[in-house]
Amino acid sequence: MLTFYSDTHRLHHGSELKDGVLMPCFEMPSRADTVLNRVLQQQLGEVLPPQQFGVEHYAGAHSLRYLSFLQTAWEEWRASGRDHHALPLVWPVRDLRSDLEPEFIDGKLGFYAMDAGVAITAGTWQAVKTSADLALSGMEAIQRGGQHAAFALCRPPGHHAAHEYMGGYCYLNNAAIAAQYARSHGAKRVAVLDVDYHHGNGTQSIFYQRDDVLFLSLHGDPKNSYPYFSGHRDELGAGNGFGYNLNLPLPHGTDWQGYGAALQKACQHIAGYAPDVLVVSLGVDTFKDDPISSFRLENDDYLRIGQMLARLGMPVLFVLEGGYMVDDIGVNAVNVLQGFEA
Ligand code: SP5
Ligand code: ZN
Numbered sequence: 001m002l003t004f005y006s007d008t009h010r011l012h013h014g015s016e017l018k019d020g021v022l023m024p025c026f027e028m029p030s031r032a033d034t035v036l037n038r039v040l041q042q043q044l045g046e047v048l049p050p051q052q053f054g055v056e057h058y059a060g061a062h063s064l065r066y067l068s069f070l071q072t073a074w075e076e077w078r079a080s081g082r083d084h085h086a087l088p089l090v091w092p093v094r095d096l097r098s099d100l101e102p103e104f105i106d107g108k109l110g111f112y113a114m115d116a117g118v119a120i121t122a123g124t125w126q127a128v129k130t131s132a133d134l135a136l137s138g139m140e141a142i143q144r145g146g147q148h149a150a151f152a153l154c155r156p157p158g159h160h161a162a163h164e165y166m167g168g169y170c171y172l173n174n175a176a177i178a179a180q181y182a183r184s185h186g187a188k189r190v191a192v193l194d195v196d197y198h199h200g201n202g203t204q205s206i207f208y209q210r211d212d213v214l215f216l217s218l219h220g221d222p223k224n225s226y227p228y229f230s231g232h233r234d235e236l237g238a239g240n241g242f243g244y245n246l247n248l249p250l251p252h253g254t255d256w257q258g259y260g261a262a263l264q265k266a267c268q269h270i271a272g273y274a275p276d277v278l279v280v281s282l283g284v285d286t287f288k289d290d291p292i293s294s295f296r297l298e299n300d301d302y303l304r305i306g307q308m309l310a311r312l313g314m315p316v317l318f319v320l321e322g323g324y325m326v327d328d329i330g331v332n333a334v335n336v337l338q339g340f341e342a
Helices: 007-011 031-043 064-079 105-111 122-142 175-186 201-207 256-273 299-310 326-341
Strands: 003-004 014-020 021-024 148-152 190-194 213-220 243-252 277-281 316-320
Touching: 003 122, 007 031, 007 122, 007 326, 031 326, 064 105, 064 122, 064 326, 105 326, 122 148, 122 175, 122 316, 148 326, 175 190, 175 201, 175 277, 190 201, 190 256, 201 213, 201 243, 213 256, 243 256, 256 299, 277 326, 299 326, 316 326
Parallel strands: 003 148, 148 316, 190 213, 190 277, 213 243, 277 316
Antiparallel strands: 014 021
């Protein structure tokens, strides 16, 4: 399987509040190093750099004003005299005005964010742009290069980012951008299966009203897991998209028994939809030792995930999302890919 990777991810490492204290993000550069090392060690296949895609390729998933905010936020923050990471601190919740974009950077940060897990640093735009380009390159290899599968080793991750907001370490929705690219280049139907521990609220939101992109997610129940405000079972899609969104929230402590059954259900749903291509938002924060999550998957369970996906018999683009037990994310992510290829 081809892997798409770039060192550019190193330009981004944010800060977040952990138990009320500002710390370096769990979403750190060593994550991608661990995954790349495992890809090389297991000789998964060639590792290729991304092609450069223009911002217009991100515009199916994101608004133009959000994209220009991301490109200029660091400069605006610097121009207002600060040099530490920029973090949002105020949000237009409920009855506050969310129809007007503020002019000052502090207001814009909150306007375009769902939480404070998305620091903007000097290298953030370049890193997130390259991460999206990796996903696009992977989709291109499948659609024009005739590859049956590809792995986009994306960092930063993307699935919490929606049409007009960032959140949960995510800025550009790499999986959604790749799914939209597939639709624009010949695929009639695309499915996105999100196996990250956290609900893929951004991807759900981007395709919520559409029947040409099916979204399915297995995740920690939002009653007690981030992102808390999205991912319930009754979110089924709207308008033309009604019936094309499937959430399978699972309780704390879920192990392979519960997880495998839910994945089986998701796979049946995907088979019935018969997409031309499947995008897998591959988070491995479902691991038993993940520091911020509460499922109990073991290393070998990731091989089983790959095997079940292979049985669908369709082309798959794997897009790396979360996973914070740095010692194991290489083994776990690559186990999915090797299980798929076995
Ligand atoms: C891409 C991705 O996986 N983003 C995850 C963002 C999660 N951010 C909030 C985490 C809060 C964790 N609280 C942990 C409580 C554990 N006892
Ligand atoms: Zn996650």
